[in-house]
Amino acid sequence: MRKIVLVVLLIAALTAGTAGYSAAAEQMTREEVMTTADRNHDGRIDREEYNQRMTEVFFFADTDKDGKLSWEELQAVVVDADPKRFKAADTDGDGKLALYEYLHVLYVDFNAADKNHDGVLDMEEVGAMLARK
Amino acid sequence: MDIVRKRSAAVAVLIAFLAMSCASSSSLQQTWQEDKKAIVGGLGGAAAGGLIAAAITKSPAGIIGGALLGGLVGGAVGTYLDQRDKELQQQATMKALETAPSGSSIPWRNPNTGHSGSVTPVKTYQEPSGQYCREYQQVITVGGEKQTAYGTACRMPDGSWKITS
Numbered sequence: 246m247r248k249i250v251l252v253v254l255l256i257a258a259l260t261a262g263t264a265g266y267s268a269a270a271e272q273m274t275r276e277e278v279m280t281t282a283d284r285n286h287d288g289r290i291d292r293e294e295y296n297q298r299m300t301e302v303f304f305f306a307d308t309d310k311d312g313k314l315s316w317e318e319l320q321a322v323v324v325d326a327d328p329k330r331f332k333a334a335d336t337d338g339d340g341k342l343a344l345y346e347y348l349h350v351l352y353v354d355f356n357a358a359d360k361n362h363d364g365v366l367d368m369e370e371v372g373a374m375l376a377r378k
Numbered sequence: 379m380d381i382v383r384k385r386s387a388a389v390a391v392l393i394a395f396l397a398m399s400c401a402s403s404s405s406l407q408q409t410w411q412e413d414k415k416a417i418v419g420g421l422g423g424a425a426a427g428g429l430i431a432a433a434i435t436k437s438p439a440g441i442i443g444g445a446l447l448g449g450l451v452g453g454a455v456g457t458y459l460d461q462r463d464k465e466l467q468q469q470a471t472m473k474a475l476e477t478a479p480s481g482s483s484i485p486w487r488n489p490n491t492g493h494s495g496s497v498t499p500v501k502t503y504q505e506p507s508g509q510y511c512r513e514y515q516q517v518i519t520v521g522g523e524k525q526t527a528y529g530t531a532c533r534m535p536d537g538s539w540k541i542t543s
Contacts, residue, residue: 303504344508
């Protein structure tokens, strides 16, 4: 599931391109991640900020706006998406990720990134996440 | 001062009115191509901005469509925004809800009247039904006076956005 998570905070491998915007890799800096996810500008990404950002990513990735993320929609934005991991995340087996399934994966990843277990991601932890790519 | 107060009140009423209306965009398709790069550029810095950019550029058609529900401006308020103002405001609202990440503003300005504004999504969430909703901030500047309002809109199955509060 790590790769799905990478979709979100870490990989920015998807920026350029268009229908078109096919995965021209561009690595985000930790500063960029912090700037955009840290809504209250306290220098840390708390769980609410994280979930809010992830929910928004889900919204934009869900191109047919059916409320779920299909494998194709994921593939469109994650260069190296892993079908096995996608399937594992799809706990209800409907072939798509509901928001709760998606956030569950990201919840686990947030915890993994939160090395000092203080409930927030600081610049260093975000940098470590990016480096894991 | 009376005039100023009346104008302030009128703008406030206008914003309330707008908040109850439903946004749509009929000419957004025309501006989409022009604005795409700017939008994506703005998104590029977002966490997962790449993902967002990739996603939104795939289906601009999703932005189009959706009926304009509800009247917009009436009475005294209508004297301050002309039809073009309203169209621009609607387009900005639709574009913001459909394409702008939270914290990014979609501005509008009518050079003929000097009236301007912006729409900024502030939060995105999903109803239990799967319907997407977004909270947003709307700013309108008329006669040098700026008025700010907040609203929530939910995306309808036909791609339009219905203001719910």
